[in-house]
Amino acid sequence: MTTFLQLVVVGISTGSAYALIGIGLVLVYRTTSIINFAQGAFAVIAGLVTARLVGHVPTALAAALAVALVAVIGALMGFVALGRRGRTTPLASLIITLGLALLASAVELYVFGDVPRSYASISRHAWSLGGVLIEPQYTLIVAVTFLAAILLTALLRRTIVGHALVACADSRRASELVGLNVRALGVVSFAMAAALGALAGVLLTPVIPVTFDSDVGIAVNGFAAAAFGGLVSIRGALAGGLVLGIAENLVVGYINPQYELAIALLIMLALIGWRSRNEVVA
Amino acid sequence: MSALLEVDDLTVRYGRAVAVDGVSLALERGERVALIGPNGAGKTSLLNAVCGLLKPAGGRVAIDGREVTGAGPGAVVRLGVSQVPEGRQVFPSLPVEANLLLGAYGRTGPFRYPAARAETRERLQRVYRLLPKLEELRDRPAGRTSGGEQQMVAIGRALMAGPRLLAIDELSLGLAPVVVQDLTAFLRSLNEEHGVALLLVEQNAHLAFDLCDRAYVLEAGRAVLAGPSEELRRQDAVRDAYLGGGLAVETL
Numbered sequence: 001m002t003t004f005l006q007l008v009v010v011g012i013s014t015g016s017a018y019a020l021i022g023i024g025l026v027l028v029y030r031t032t033s034i035i036n037f038a039q040g041a042f043a044v045i046a047g048l049v050t051a052r053l054v055g056h057v058p059t060a061l062a063a064a065l066a067v068a069l070v071a072v073i074g075a076l077m078g079f080v081a082l083g084r085r086g087r088t089t090p091l092a093s094l095i096i097t098l099g100l101a102l103l104a105s106a107v108e109l110y111v112f113g114d115v116p117r118s119y120a121s122i123s124r125h126a127w128s129l130g131g132v133l134i135e136p137q138y139t140l141i142v143a144v145t146f147l148a149a150i151l152l153t154a155l156l157r158r159t160i161v162g163h164a165l166v167a168c169a170d171s172r173r174a175s176e177l178v179g180l181n182v183r184a185l186g187v188v189s190f191a192m193a194a195a196l197g198a199l200a201g202v203l204l205t206p207v208i209p210v211t212f213d214s215d216v217g218i219a220v221n222g223f224a225a226a227a228f229g230g231l232v233s234i235r236g237a238l239a240g241g242l243v244l245g246i247a248e249n250l251v252v253g254y255i256n257p258q259y260e261l262a263i264a265l266l267i268m269l270a271l272i273g274w275r276s277r278n279e280v281v282a
Numbered sequence: 283m284s285a286l287l288e289v290d291d292l293t294v295r296y297g298r299a300v301a302v303d304g305v306s307l308a309l310e311r312g313e314r315v316a317l318i319g320p321n322g323a324g325k326t327s328l329l330n331a332v333c334g335l336l337k338p339a340g341g342r343v344a345i346d347g348r349e350v351t352g353a354g355p356g357a358v359v360r361l362g363v364s365q366v367p368e369g370r371q372v373f374p375s376l377p378v379e380a381n382l383l384l385g386a387y388g389r390t391g392p393f394r395y396p397a398a399r400a401e402t403r404e405r406l407q408r409v410y411r412l413l414p415k416l417e418e419l420r421d422r423p424a425g426r427t428s429g430g431e432q433q434m435v436a437i438g439r440a441l442m443a444g445p446r447l448l449a450i451d452e453l454s455l456g457l458a459p460v461v462v463q464d465l466t467a468f469l470r471s472l473n474e475e476h477g478v479a480l481l482l483v484e485q486n487a488h489l490a491f492d493l494c495d496r497a498y499v500l501e502a503g504r505a506v507l508a509g510p511s512e513e514l515r516r517q518d519a520v521r522d523a524y525l526g527g528g529l530a531v532e533t534l
Contacts, residue, residue, distance in 0.1 A: 085354075160387050160395060163380040167373045174371040176335060178439060179359035179388030 013138035015245015021222025022237035024193030040219030042197030047205035074194020284347030292341035316490035319500035374425025385442030430461035487524035
């Protein structure tokens with residue numbers, strides 16, 4: 001029972017990080033109809049940059065700088081991926097993000113090398129709850145994820161910029177018609193998604209070291225999380241991340257660690273199959 | 283002084299298909315003008331080209347003498363022309379009030395929106411006075427209101443940009459006759475008391491002639507007739523084709 005609970009605790013924590021990735025995917029997909037394949041790269045860049053800065057500056061500052069830098073990179077990627085108004089289709093944009101993800105991997109390999117990078121978690125002292133160890137870093141990941149989800153929801157519900165982003169998601173045509181700059185709002189959503197991905201990256205790196213090619217695994221997990229809400233729901237992505245994290249950790253703990261990514265892919269395929277079947281029926 | 287809206291020899295193409303074929307029209311300040319014609323005559327394409335949603339293949343559009351051809355919808359809104367689109371196209375998941383505020387935001391943009399806050403509030407109150415139903419529904423997602431209420435949201439949203447010309451695409455489409463009557467009366471008073479010019483695109487010629495002083499008749503992308511509503515109403519060809527005269531559209 002203790003093993004089971006321990007696996008669940010760790011699963012909730014890594015699942016939260018997947019949820020952050022998934023929420024970023026949802027945000028970009030809803031406002032621009034683009035599935036952003038570079039979403040995993042945001043986490044990797046942030047992790048690598050933080051690892052490089054740690055030792056020179058306090059970890060918290062390093063993490064904040066990395067998140068800010070990645071948000072700028074995200075905005076630039078969005079600018080490139082969105083292309084020209086009325087010329088670049090969402091499918092073309094998707095391919096562009098795939099290209100940008102590959103480019104990001106190459107640049108990371110060149111700048112940071114191929115050695116896995118990591119840094120110390122916030123504290124090594126784990127709390128014990130009836131034999132279940134709870135590490136502060138895991139608690140931090142969960143807390144930051146829920147805080148980010150709450151803040152993002154408040155932004156979308158309460159501010160005019162948030163309303164404009166939701167408007168783009170609701171009806172691109174009507175958004176253009178009232179004079180909203182749909183392209184600029186798309187760039188904003190890419191920057192926000194990049195910041196969310198970067199948060200996941202800086203939080204996960206002390207637990208799971210990153211290399212230039214970690215982005216595929218991270219992106220697949222993020223997609224699987226987002227697929228729970230049909231790619232359109234923040235709450236769905238949050239729930240999806242948690243379910244996925246727990247499921248993966250149970251498989252890793254009880255069956256075989258090598259199946260971790262396979263679980264994400266299986267869940268994603270099952271969800272896509274189930275959804276498309278329901279849509280056909282409906 | 284130049285007209286409020288001037289459309290000159292406008293052509294819109296989709297690939298090789300010609301939707302609008304060299305149409306010219308003009309609209310003065312405070313005027314009420316209708317654009318009628320059968321389905322597929324190019325009315326909506328013409329309107330969308332005027333509003334900057336479509337890039338015309340030829341011709342020019344000017345607002346107040348300033349050319350806006352191909353300048354995009356934002357520029358058109360900022361020059362005081364707002365569209366109430368076909369099928370309303372409200373933002374369904376946003377509350378009614380957010381729908382309205384976005385009408386103002388679309389005109390100011392993110393940087394001038396905070397400075398225009400007082401003006402936006404005042405305009406919102408004015409829209410609520412004109413369309414009290416919207417104030418009752420302010421917190422309800424626009425997608426969960428009736429068709430007539432959504433049409434009010436779309437009109438209110440357009441008014442939040444403070445337009446001098448309201449371009450309305452298919453006001454009556456899918457609405458109950460009594461709702462259409464109310465909206466027509468509202469648009470008339472908006473025009474008479476607040477001086478907002480109207481460009482009404484309609485399949486329902488009765489409604490168009492009742493509300494508007496002048497009309498253009500569009501057929502297969504061309505403006506085939508134009509004149510005061512009363513004169514058009516008396517013409518046999520128009521009566522037969524659009525006012526239930528019994529003859530097919532082809533005879534026009």
